[in-house]
Amino acid sequence: xxxxxxxxxxxxxxxxxxxxxxxxxxxxxxxxxxxxxxxxxxxxxxxxxxxxxxxxxxxxxxxxxxxxxxxxxxxxxxxxxxxxxxxxxxxxxxxxxxxxxxxxxxxxxxxxxxxxxxxxxxxxxxxxxxxxxxxxxxxxxxxxxxxxxxxxxxxxxxxxxxxxxxxxxxxxxxxxxxxxxxxxxxxxxxxxxxxxxxxxxxxxxxxxxxxxxxxxxxxxxxxxxxxxxxxxxxxxxxxxxxxxxxxxxxxxxxxxxxxxxxxxxxxxxxxxxxxxxxxxxxxxxxxxxxxxxxxxxxxxxxxxxxxxxxxxxxxxxxxxxxxxxxxxxxxxxxxxxxxxxxxxxxxxxxxxxxxxxxxxxxxxxxxxxxxxxxxxxxxxxxxxxxxxxxxxxxxxxxxxxxxxxxxxxxxxxxxxxxxxxxxxxxxxxxxxxxxxxxxxxxxxxxxxxxxxxxxxxxxxxxxxxxxxxxxxxxxxxxxxxxxxxxxxxxxxxxxxxxxxxxxxxxxxxxxxxxxxxxxxxxxxxxxxxxxxxxxxxxxxxxxxxxxxxxxxxxxxxxxxxxxxxxxxxxxxxxxxxxxxxxxxxxxxxxxxxxxxxxxxxxxxxxxxxxxxxxxxxxxxxxxxxxxxxxxxxxxxxxxxxxxxxxxxxxxxxxxxxxxxxxxxxxxxxxxxxxxxxxxxxxxxxxxxxxxxxxxxxxxxxxxxxxxxxxxxxxxxxxxxxxxxxxxxxxxxxxxxxxxxxxxxxxxxxxxxxxxxxxxxxxxxxxxxxxxxxxxxxxxxxxxxxxxxxxxxxxxxxxxxxxxxxxxxxxxxxxxxxxxxxxxxxxxxxxxxxxxxxxxxxxxxxxxxxxxxxxxxxxxxxxxxxxxxxxxxxxxxxxxxxxxxxxxxxxxxxxx
Amino acid sequence: xxxxxxxxxxxxxxxxxxxxxxxxxxxxxxxxxxxxxxxxxxxxxxxxxxxxxxxxxxxxxxxxxxxxxxxxxxxxxxxxxxxxxxxx
Numbered sequence: 001x002x003x004x005x006x007x008x009x010x011x012x013x014x015x016x017x018x019x020x021x022x023x024x025x026x027x028x029x030x031x032x033x034x035x036x037x038x039x040x041x042x043x044x045x046x047x048x049x050x051x052x053x054x055x056x057x058x059x060x061x062x063x064x065x066x067x068x069x070x071x072x073x074x075x076x077x078x079x080x081x082x083x084x085x086x087x088x089x090x091x092x093x094x095x096x097x098x099x100x101x102x103x104x105x106x107x108x109x110x111x112x113x114x115x116x117x118x119x120x121x122x123x124x125x126x127x128x129x130x131x132x133x134x135x136x137x138x139x140x141x142x143x144x145x146x147x148x149x150x151x152x153x154x155x156x157x158x159x160x161x162x163x164x165x166x167x168x169x170x171x172x173x174x175x176x177x178x179x180x181x182x183x184x185x186x187x188x189x190x191x192x193x194x195x196x197x198x199x200x201x202x203x204x205x206x207x208x209x210x211x212x213x214x215x216x217x218x219x220x221x222x223x224x225x226x227x228x229x230x231x232x233x234x235x236x237x238x239x240x241x242x243x244x245x246x247x248x249x250x251x252x253x254x255x256x257x258x259x260x261x262x263x264x265x266x267x268x269x270x271x272x273x274x275x276x277x278x279x280x281x282x283x284x285x286x287x288x289x290x291x292x293x294x295x296x297x298x299x300x301x302x303x304x305x306x307x308x309x310x311x312x313x314x315x316x317x318x319x320x321x322x323x324x325x326x327x328x329x330x331x332x333x334x335x336x337x338x339x340x341x342x343x344x345x346x347x348x349x350x351x352x353x354x355x356x357x358x359x360x361x362x363x364x365x366x367x368x369x370x371x372x373x374x375x376x377x378x379x380x381x382x383x384x385x386x387x388x389x390x391x392x393x394x395x396x397x398x399x400x401x402x403x404x405x406x407x408x409x410x411x412x413x414x415x416x417x418x419x420x421x422x423x424x425x426x427x428x429x430x431x432x433x434x435x436x437x438x439x440x441x442x443x444x445x446x447x448x449x450x451x452x453x454x455x456x457x458x459x460x461x462x463x464x465x466x467x468x469x470x471x472x473x474x475x476x477x478x479x480x481x482x483x484x485x486x487x488x489x490x491x492x493x494x495x496x497x498x499x500x501x502x503x504x505x506x507x508x509x510x511x512x513x514x515x516x517x518x519x520x521x522x523x524x525x526x527x528x529x530x531x532x533x534x535x536x537x538x539x540x541x542x543x544x545x546x547x548x549x550x551x552x553x554x555x556x557x558x559x560x561x562x563x564x565x566x567x568x569x570x571x572x573x574x575x576x577x578x579x580x581x582x583x584x585x586x587x588x589x590x591x592x593x594x595x596x597x598x599x600x601x602x603x604x605x606x607x608x609x610x611x612x613x614x615x616x617x618x619x620x621x622x623x624x625x626x627x628x629x630x631x632x633x634x635x636x637x638x639x640x641x642x643x644x645x646x647x648x649x650x651x652x653x654x655x656x657x658x659x660x661x662x663x664x665x666x667x668x669x670x671x672x673x674x675x676x677x678x679x680x681x682x683x684x685x686x687x688x689x690x691x692x693x694x695x696x697x698x699x700x701x702x703x704x705x706x707x708x709x710x711x712x713x714x715x716x717x718x719x720x721x722x723x724x725x726x727x728x729x730x731x732x733x734x735x736x737x738x739x740x741x742x743x744x745x746x747x748x749x750x751x752x753x754x755x756x757x758x759x760x761x762x763x764x765x766x767x768x769x770x771x772x773x774x775x776x777x778x779x780x781x782x783x784x785x786x787x788x789x790x791x792x793x794x795x796x797x798x799x800x801x802x803x804x805x806x807x808x809x810x811x812x813x814x815x816x817x818x819x820x821x822x823x824x825x826x827x828x829x830x831x832x833x834x835x836x837x838x839x840x841x842x843x844x845x846x847x848x849x850x851x852x853x854x855x856x857x858x859x860x861x862x863x864x865x866x867x868x869x870x871x872x873x874x875x876x877x878x879x880x881x882x883x884x885x886x887x888x889x890x891x892x893x894x895x
Numbered sequence: 896x897x898x899x900x901x902x903x904x905x906x907x908x909x910x911x912x913x914x915x916x917x918x919x920x921x922x923x924x925x926x927x928x929x930x931x932x933x934x935x936x937x938x939x940x941x942x943x944x945x946x947x948x949x950x951x952x953x954x955x956x957x958x959x960x961x962x963x964x965x966x967x968x969x970x971x972x973x974x975x976x977x978x979x980x981x982x983x
Contacts, residue, residue: 068949075930075953082960083923085916226947237944241934248930276972280964287957294950 007147007331014332015170018339021198022178022191029190037190038270040277046193046264047282048200050077050255051289052132053139053338054412056203059290061311063297067234072244074290076251078283084275087256088265090430092275094532095266099595103262103422104352110429110529111437112522113607118356120441121422124448125259125352126391128418129345131411133395134402136338137164143334146315147327164399171342172392179347180384192343193268199336204289206333210314211292213326214299218317225295232298246495250413253420253502260341263348342392350387358383363609377559414455417498421447424506428513433526435509438516443509447501454482455497549582552593555609559597568596672841679722683715725855729841732862739782739866746821747775749783750810753790757798766798767807774812777819781886785863789871792856793823793882800880801827817888822874824881835873912971919967922960929956 025037036042055073062070080088091106100106104125108118141164178191219225229235255261269275300313303320314334318327362379424443428435457464465482473481483493485500518526549569556565572592573583583589590610597606690708694700700708731737754768779786797808803826813820830838841858857871864871864884874881930953936944 067946068953071953075957078957078960079923079926079930082926082964083920085919086923229947229950230945232946235946237933237936237946237949238938239933239936240938244934245931248927273972276968279968280961283957283964284961287954287961291954294946 007144007328010328010332011335014335015174015339018195018198019174019177022174022195025194026178026191037194040271040274041281042193042197043269043271043274044278044281044285045197045200046268047261047278048203048285048289049196049260049264049340049344050258051200051203051286051337052341053136053334054132055289056207056334056337057139057143057311057314058412059293060297060300060313061309063234063293064301064310064313067238068294069239069243069247070293071290072247073251074286076248076253077255078286079248080252080255081279081282084279087427087430088275088279089272090532091256091266091426092269092272094430094529095269096272097532098528099599101267101355101599102348102352103257103259103426104356105598106262106266107422107425107429107440108356110525111435111440112519112525114437115356115360117437117440117444118352119360120444122349122352122356124421124444125419126349126394128415129259129349130391130394130398131402132415133342133345133392134399135411136342137168137396137399140164140167140335140338143312143315143331146312146319147331164396167338168342168392168396171339172346172389174339175343175346175350175388175392176385179343179350179388180381189268189347192347193264196264196340196344199340200285202336203333204285206329206336207289207292207314209326210318210330211296213323214292214296214317218299218303218321219295225298228302229294229298232301234294234298240492242495243492246492246498247413250416250420250494250498253423254416257419257422257426258416259348259352259419260344263344263351267348342395346388346391349391350384353387353391354380354383358387377557377561380559410459413494414459417455417494417501418448418451420498421451421501421505423502424509428506428509429526430529432513433523433530434513435526436513436516436518437522439509439511439513442512443505446508447505450501450504451497454485454500455494458482458493549585552585552590552610553582556593556597559609568593675841676726680719683719683722687712687715687719722855725859729855729859729862732859732866735866737866740784741781742783743778743780744783745775746777746779746812746819747772749779749787750775750790753787753794756787757791757794765806766794766801767805768794769807769809771811777812779886781867785867789860789863789884790823792860793871793884796856796882797823797825797827797880801825803827803879814888818869819886819888821884821886822877822881823884824874824877825879827879829875829878829880830873832875835875838873839871915967915971919964919971922963922967926956926960 029037059070059073062073094100095106098106098109100109104118104121107121108114111117144163174195175192178195179189215221215225219228296313296317297310300310300317304310304313304316308316314330315327318324318330359380362383421444424447425435425440428443429440458470470482472478479485479487481487483496484491485496491499553565553569556568559565560568569583572589576583576586576589578584594606594610597609690712694705694708694712750770758766758768794808797806801808805826807826809822809824811822811824813822839857839861841855860871867886869884869886871882871884874883933949933953936949
């Protein structure tokens with residue numbers, strides 16, 4: 001026979017059991033044997049703090065009153081978990097990469113590490129959560145009283161309240177012991193997480209046990225229970241669509257925004273991969289939790305006398321049927337639901353209160369920074385502990401002041417609506433880079449004012465908002481009635497509040513974001529958050545030139561503890577390749593240190609502390625601008641350098657080309673000189689030889705002497721001609737020639753040239769064909785020079801044409817303002833290789849069978865260039881063909 | 896989304912992974928639509944849906960979502976954990 005004393009004993013044993021589990025988990029984690037602590041199963045189970053005593057006891061009452069509406073509270077979170085890829089995955093990634101310690105930290109960090117925003121979020125979270133904690137305390141005390149009513153009716157109200165106080169104190173103690181063991185929130189609370197995971201199993205087991213008992217013990221199995229359901233008060237679907245949709249949305253939003261859910265889901269998350277399992281396992285958990293709610297409610301309605309509180313059917317049904325053990329189990333289930341919620345909520349809220357309210361105040365009061373004496377580590381821990389105590393005390397006070405009546409029962413959804421106001425700011429901050437701090441302030445302010453005005457205050461009844469105001473609106477303005485905005489009546493008050501608070505909140509957030517302009521830090525953080533998958537790296541923000549490593553060390557020791565701080569510094573020093581313990585205060589190191597400190601005291605405070613220790617060397621807007629300027633200058637400088645070096649490269653290329661050309665010219669000159677020497681030497685040699693013979697030999701006949709003399713004479717002529725040619729060429733090349741311009745007929749010039757070229761060729765072997773008609777051209781140019789060119793070309797034909805009956809055809813044509821005079825013979829022509837060089841000096845086509853220095857064509861070319869025309873070889877004419885081109889204006893056709 | 900260097904075509908394996916992620920993404924939408932179906936049920940005394948039928952419908956949807964989610968996340972974890980960030 002269970003007695004109240006036994007109940008108390010069981011409770012105590014259970015609490016001791018929890019302490020032991022938490023203690024064992026902490027020990028295992030410290031000794032590094034904590035692998036199993038970080039399994040996805042534990043993570044999934046820890047999420048079950050969503051199911052508080054309100055859902056453990058209250059769901060059945062909810063179902064007994066409103067049918068299946070209670071399911072909305074589980075469907076919303078199920079959808080969020082199933083849709084983990086959309087939001088949760090990103091939140092967890094951000095939480096891990098930014099070392100987020102709470103939802104207030106996340107929001108403040110996203111919006112430029114604004115502490116004011118963090119304070120705001122913290123206050124709102126406390127306001128939204130305190131009634132909820134009160135609700136847990138109430139459920140525990142009422143469940144006590146249910147037992148006491150059943151056994152020792154006669155416990156006074158004082159007993160209840162002392163029970164509540166006892167429970168509150170116990171929970172605060174547990175949270176303090178296991179929640180503030182280590183300071184760095186990112187080291188995670190293995191003890192707490194493990195304890196709530198165990199509690200998750202306990203409450204699931206308890207509720208399922210009661211459910212199984214009800215379905216198969218009291219009712220006749222599944223089909224019987226379905227019949228009972230359909231014939232009961234809640235036997236048909238009578239759901240208001242607005243509440244169904246509105247509550248699903250609300251619970252989904254609250255699931256993301258509740259500080260305690262954020263704590264277990266994001267902050268305590270060990271591994272992103274755990275989400276994968278939780279994404280389906282947690283909906284499964286919720287499904288099982290809600291499976292037996294309706295059967296219990298229906299059987300309770302059947303079994304219990306009319307007017308009994310359906311909220312505690314989970315306890316009263318087993319008690320009424322004499323199953324004390326099951327009732328005890330159920331009591332433990334409810335107790336564990338309440339305790340785990342209070343523990344995590346107190347932990348999450350105390351982190352926020354301590355980091356964003358107590359520590360900044362303390363830093364301000366004591367002059368700030370870590371340079372002050374005293375152990376900051378202890379201060380942080382103390383502030384945490386006091387905050388936990390304060391949060392739980394607040395919950396207790398709320399419970400006492402509200403009288404613990406039915407007013408508390410409805411507080412669950414009111415609280416949900418309150419924290420759901422974080423949703424636009426949270427989602428907007430994570431997915432929209434344009435979200436700004438002003439927007440966040442505006443949205444949160446509007447959302448919470450509407451929430452308070454249309455939902456929270458009316459829930460207190462006439463004591464807060466008068467009946468007149470509720471009916472007629474403030475100052476008689478009907479449009480502003482708390483539950484009928486814009487004069488539209490008849491909406492469900494809760495849905496009304498959800499609709500207007502969230503939509504106007506979003507609108508204000510959006511509009512203010514669009515209008516404002518974010519600070520550089522906000523924009524930096526915005527990019528970091530929104531594009532977290534692209535660069536899960538850290539923003540560079542510190543310039544450590546002024547920071548003293550030693551000061552940083554002193555500060556870090558105070559916050560992280562000596563051992564952690566030293567190992568962090570040592571690791572960093574090793575990473576920088578330095579001996580000793582103190583690393584260079586590089587920006588990367590400062591960044592990392594800030595992250596580490598942020599885990600203990602929050603992002604905004606850590607930022608402030610580092611900036612103070614680093615001598616105010618944190619990056620301000622001006623610094624960023626300066627850095628940007630510097631960078632721009634450097635870029636300009638380097639682009640200038642680049643231009644210069646390009647210029648240099650270009651010049652060098654030109655110089656190299658010039659050098660190549662000079663070398664080539666020098667080679668040509670050398671070749672020319674050696675050619676000239678060779679050409680001069682040959683006749684000189686023969687002249688010397690024959691003149692020696694003439695001098696030394698006396699017995700020479702007159703004929704011999706005459707022959708030798710004529711050889712000498714010929715060679716001298718040849719020499720003279722060569723020298724003349726060279727001189728001529730040099731004069732032409734140097735442009736020193738003065739042209740003797742005359743006017744004459746082309747035909748006459750050709751006649752002269754032919755006569756000169758063919759003189760002495762004996763029987764005039766070369767047959768020349770001309771078209772006299774075409775040659776009727778008047779020329780105004782240096783006719784002697786032109787004639788020289790013609791003589792040379794005709795002479796070449798005469799010399800080189802190898803046909804049996806050599807012929808030379810001279811044709812004249814007009815094309816494109818030029819006169820073309822072609823000299824074509826019927827020989828074998830000039831080979832392709834020779835064509836390229838015949839106009840060069842000393843080049844002679846083919847074998848050296850004909851005398852000549854090989855300067856003729858070179859001179860021709862020079863002359864034609866001087867005369868403004870050209871001479872070129874014309875391939876493919878059957879024989880050697882040269883074309884002389886004269887500009888037309890020099891040649892006027894004879895009338 | 897921002898500009899990111901993305902390849903136009905993927906290997907078969909990466910392609911399958913992307914489509915798997917698409918399935919994971921669409922799952923909550925399907926769930927929300929199915930759970931929105933009760934909005935269309937007639938309410939009131941006359942011909943309203945029996946609570947037992949409503950329970951069966953809602954819990955069947957729940958089971959489908961959980962089972963599908965479990966299968967998908969199992970398949971997802973079999974693939975490499977790389978390229979998770981390429982959520983295109």
